[in-house]
Amino acid sequence: MNGHGFTSAFATQLAEYVEFKRAMGCDGASRIWYLNEFDSYCAEHERTLFDQETVEAWVTAQLATSGRYRSWMSYIRDLGRFLRATGHTDAYVLSDRWKSAVVPARPYLLTAKEIDAFFAAAAQLNTASPWRWQASAFFTLMHSSGLRTCEVRRLLVEHVDLPGRRIDVIWSKGRRSRRLPITSDIADVLAACDDTSRSTIGAGRETFFTSSTGQPVTAATVGVMFNRIWDNAGLARPASGQRPRPYDFRHHFAYANIERWMADGIDVGAMLPYLSTYMGHATVESTYYYIHTSPGFMDAYGHITAGAGSLLPEVGFE
Template sequence: MSTLTSIFGEDLRAYIDFKARTGKTGRSRIHYLRHFDAWATAHSVTRLDRAAVEGWVLDELTRCSTHRSWMSYIRDFGRWMRVHRDPNAHVLTDEWKAGIVHSTPYLLSQYDIDAFFTAAPTVPAASPWSWQATAFFLLMHSAGLRTREVKKLTPADIDFTNGSITITGSKTGRDRLLPLTTEVMSILTDCHHQTRHQFPERSTFFVSATGTAVNPSSIGIIFNRIWDHAGLARPATGPRPRPYDFRHHFAYANIERWMRNGTDVNTMLPYLSTYMGHSGIDSTLYYVHTSPDFMSVYSDLVRTSANRVIPENSAE
């Protein structure tokens, strides 16, 4: 763990070495402790006291998104410091819960979506992203998949004959068989042929330049590159566009379509929940709570009746 600049540099290296000897070598821990080191340098921190620890946490909270498990890293470092370096080192209290907090979605417009997918096939990229980016993000947009679900897809998960995909290992622990349109299947087929020609022994459907599974960070990089290539603006404040917003848009678009068509949203939400792989209806209700203002009148109605028995033969 090089290039550490704060007064805690040597302590952080020793702590990381200690964790490695116990078999814990995750990149996430190093990533966030580098953030802490840079913050401590910028703020001339000299002691691991409460002001330093909580000051960094508060600063990091302004940038983090959904997952906050990184709080455990600074908490554990504090415990290690207390035993090995400074008995007065502050340990982040349990009042600071890691948990999962929904980040505010960026509401994609139809113009954003059209411009993005128009630009995707021509985005400058030397890696397989040059031919697979459209297919990757189209699955998030048209089927509401999570980023990691698309990343983990294997060629065997895609049924080119019947036009469907199987999603395995979701949060619910249950597999999902999802139908796809002819247009989406055509794009997946073209992507499959190009990738198979370059990497015949690949284990995942989407690959890196070496034929292995795509790196999570590369997904965000190519998304931003396409966004800029499309000439789309980035908001100066508020939510920023991310790949996951395609999944959000899928949920919003379905709810709004049902409303326009006069379909009973209460009845359809459980089906949407199952399709998107939610563990329960509460996760789906989130989209009602965060949807555009004109949907707010439906929120209370849906919340009180979503758990009722679903009538048979009501799925679309």
């Protein structure tokens, strides 16, 4: 037995792996949960070798309950790499043949009317939790700064510089960090949220947005609150196709900037690398995905290809 509850023959290695990932800044609860599932499976079936038979038997059993979602496979694959790197040269690394094809989710294209109604409802959210005063600020960062949901959830108090009008996003996707300027309007929204949090919860909280227990807000809670606000605003949900979700604010941020630059006669191709850096993308191509699914894609495409020259590669859109 250990602090993580591991009991199988791999308990020591699992604990070492978890601590290693935590030291690297990767301490999500999802990883622990799936590793506990693997540990329980190995203990129940008396598995003592981290070989192909053991790993793939667990993966097969897990697939029976997880459906088409396979992101959790990265945990067991990474564990195999860790074991090899720490002297267990016979450890099996899950084959890429288990990976499912990546099908990017089509975004829900938010309209200006929906956004206005959403934030009006967020300001009137009736709940006993800190979301009562945090909701407007949380989703404002996604809408007005294009942050990922996880980036807002993990934002530390010390990384929000309101007098300097900037926030630091530390070790986000791909272990990249970036400093983002924010407008005075956004700073005012964050300041109001921070004042209420300090007076209600206290000054000792670690993350800027917190649950009623003082812990960082969870991804599931963000989705629940988004849906509650959406429904409170009286906004309809499509009968089929993509449903609205928090991440659509980030998508809107990308194409809204493009459309504004086009309207102002600004060279979109020249501005795209700045947008890519602001959004934390590793390449401009990642930003380009957000554009080709926007309402005015064909207009944007023409403006970008006319001004970008060799900046962007050819991309097929079948």
